[in-house]
Amino acid sequence: MTGISATPNSGPDPLVERRDRAFGRGAKLFYDEPLHLVRGEGASLFGADGRRYVDMYNNVPCVGHAHPRIVDAMARQQATLNTHSRYLSEPAIALAERLTALQRVTESAVFSCSGTEAIEIAMRMARMATGARGIVCSDHTYHGNNTVVGALTNLPAGDKRHADVRSIPFPETLRPLVPGLTGEALADAYVARLLAAIEDLKAGGQGFAALILCPILANEGLPDIPETFMAKAAALVREHGGLIIADEVQAGYGRSGTWWGYDHVGLTPDIVVTGKPMGAGLPLAATTAKRAVVERFRAETRYFNTFAASPLQGAVGCTVLDVIKEEGLVEHARTLGAELKAALRQRLGLTPGLLDVRGKGLFLAAEFVDADGNPDAPRAFALVCALRENGFLTSVDGAFNNCVKIRPPLVLPREDALAFLDAFDRVTAHA
Ligand SMILES: Cc1ncc(COP(=O)(O)O)c(C=O)c1O
Structure with a gap:
């Protein structure tokens, strides 16, 4: 060629x-x-x-590349003030308020600089909120690249390399888990695998903290899924005391034709993670949840991230939201x-x-x-x-x-x- x-x-x-x-x-x-x-x-x-x-x-x-309003917001804020997060500053607060209002299901935000960081925060939040360690993910996922989050990458179902992580076959209708099954029966077959993973984590003494999924299964190849899978999976997660983490790093910010991927699949997450498009190139990510979940995390970690929740992240992040809305x-x-x-x-x-x-x-x-x-x-x-x-x-x-x-x-x-x-x-x- x-x-x-x-x-x-x-x-x-x-x-x-x-x-x-x-x-x-x-x-x-x-x-x-x-x-x-x-x-x-x-x-x-x-x-x-x-x-x-x-x-x-x-x-x-x-x-879009080099959007003049983003370039202007970035240059103006950098030319005016950019500090770490331990001073009072309006733009980052405004971004947290606007982001959680758009998400409807969250109240407070922890900002960071990459999807990986934000996912790790989500995992820690879920573990603190539940007192359990076990995380369930899909078997063809990618949520980030550090040691903790990287443990979720392409982990084959049934692989027990990591004591506190289990994966389940990602749901899809094209190559159904059980050939010939469709609809409700197929959803049940996938949910049965979720139940087995939760029970395995509990039997191993890890307990069950959270199910983490990209709502549109971006890294799995955007499969069409049995219609009732997400609702059934969410019900099971809650029955077992776990939280739902929605990774909106790719799915969110209008990408899928609604603000959030979870709008498509009838999922109400407990923790939402956003990243990539948030800063239009400025490193900016967020982990959002109900205020009590975030405050527990703050109390237990005293989390600080040098470049995060800065006036620059706030100003650029708010301008990205403005542009998406106004255009x-x-x-x-x-x-x-x-x-x-x-x-x-x-x-x-x-x-x-x-x-x-x-x-x-x-x-x-x-x-x-x-x-x-x-x-x-x-x-x-x-x-x-x-x-x-x-x-x-x-x-x-x-x-x-x-x-x-x-x-x-x-x-x-x-x-x-x-x-x-x-x-x-x-x-x-x-x-
Ligand atoms: C769904 C999803 N979550 C999280 C991440 C990690 O984001 P980052 O590369 O900003 O750490 C990625 C990156 O490709 C991703 O696709």
Whole structure:
């Protein structure tokens, strides 16, 4: 496959060699030929090769690259005052008030600087609130990269490496846990695995503190799930004295066409974790819960985080909320996402190897299989590389890495979405 880079077919890119020395070889790069980007604006990214690419990967600056209001808020606050959190300052308080009001189910916030930190805080909060240690997660999840949170990453169901963590098969209708089961019966089969995990943690003396899930199962590949699973799982968790932690790091902030992923699945979480888009690039994450849960955590830890809950985080975080609201981005993600998904679904049965198109809002997955119906990860990767050559930046996703992940900024113009469909047709025309 021919690639487009600063030095096409002329030996190793000198910047790649510098990077390998500077970072140490092994720091992952996207695509078969690395892409060197130099500028961003809205949904567009511009390469050192002089080309414009549409950002269909995004995640962090969901309000668009270099949004003038975010740039202005960041510069103004930095030029006025930026301190740690042990002085009275209005912007961070305002952000906590606005965030919890939007979430409806939470009251107070602990700010931090990454999703990993915020998830670890959530786990500690749940353990303090319940007096138990056991956490249950899905078997194809990612919630962060430190030792405690990393224990949840892709932990196979039944794996007992970590005494206080158990995973359960993630719910899905495409490849049901018990072949042939659907609806209520399938939901019950997954919930039975949750019960077994809870009982195992209790039998091992860890007790049960929380179930942690991304409500739209982003890292699991956005599967469609049995409709009643979340409600049944939540009831079971509560029956066993546990809390529900909703990881909204990817699902939240309008990404899925509603403010929160839990709005889609009928889940009322006890603890909510937000991150990535919160600061549009400024490191900013939050763990929110009822005031009593947060105050217990504060009393037991005296938690302090140097760069968190600062006036800068507050000012930028509030401006991100303003932009999403005033530009109607949640509604835009909902309507344009629905249009894009419907258009891609029309290709089912026509596009070679396309097995499924799913997702919510502007967060979609297109899953590919080979002629025998097996997950086709090489094809998905080849398509992602070909889409990049056509000017659209995506990546692979899903439990088998056989999905093309489509997650543009919430400001994606409709004409870029339509152009993406043309590019999708071009690159998928052949199996
Ligand atoms: C669902 C989810 N939770 C948490 C994290 C961790 O966030 P961070 O990379 O900011 O630590 C990620 C990162 O990809 C994520 O996808």
